[in-house]
Amino acid sequence: MTAPHLFADDAAIRHVGEGMIGRTLPKGEWTHEAHLGACLYIVAERPDIDAERGLPGLIRAYNVSVGGVNDDHNGYHETITQCFIAAVRAHLAERPAGEALVTAVNALLLSARGQRHYPLTLYSRERLFSVAARRGYVAPDL
Known part of the structure; x- marks a missing residue:
């Protein structure tokens, strides 16, 4: 397992x-770290964005803006996104109120929930990397 790139400060997280x-x-x-940092930032500091409903469109639009595609094999993945949103919410529920954004994000990145392979x-x-899971949410099978 490669050590994650940790954020230096709150500003770096808000930047992503x-x-x-x-x-x-x-x-x-x-x-990967930016994905989780952005997700935690949105959940913690952007109440104007409903993460479960808003992040999918934001990520798809971002992917296209940098030349990517969102199709059956590349780009946005609904089940992975929803899995990590749930992980971020669970992580935040366990953290102290008023904790610095950088502390919360870096703790997530160092935790089991913050690992790239966490959804597995x-x-x-087979289920996670199916077209159905990429295009829509599918429930865990393990």
Whole structure:
């Protein structure tokens, strides 16, 4: 397992969150850590965005803005997104109120829920990487 790239401060997290939302984040900065940082930022600090309903469209639009596609094999993946939103919400529920954004995000990245392979603890590889799971939410099978 490779150690995650941790964020230096709250501003770095807001940079990826707002950059994804505004489609200004350079493609090379859209890493696994950035995905989770942006998600936690939205859940914690952007009550104007309903993560479960709003993030899918934001991520799809961002992908297209950097030259990507959202199809049956590439780009946006609904089940993985919803899985990590649930993980972020569970993580935040366990954290102290008023905790710095950077502390919460970095703790998530260092936890089991923040690992790239986390969805595979809930889903078989076949189910998670199916077209049905990419296009819509499917329930865990493990």
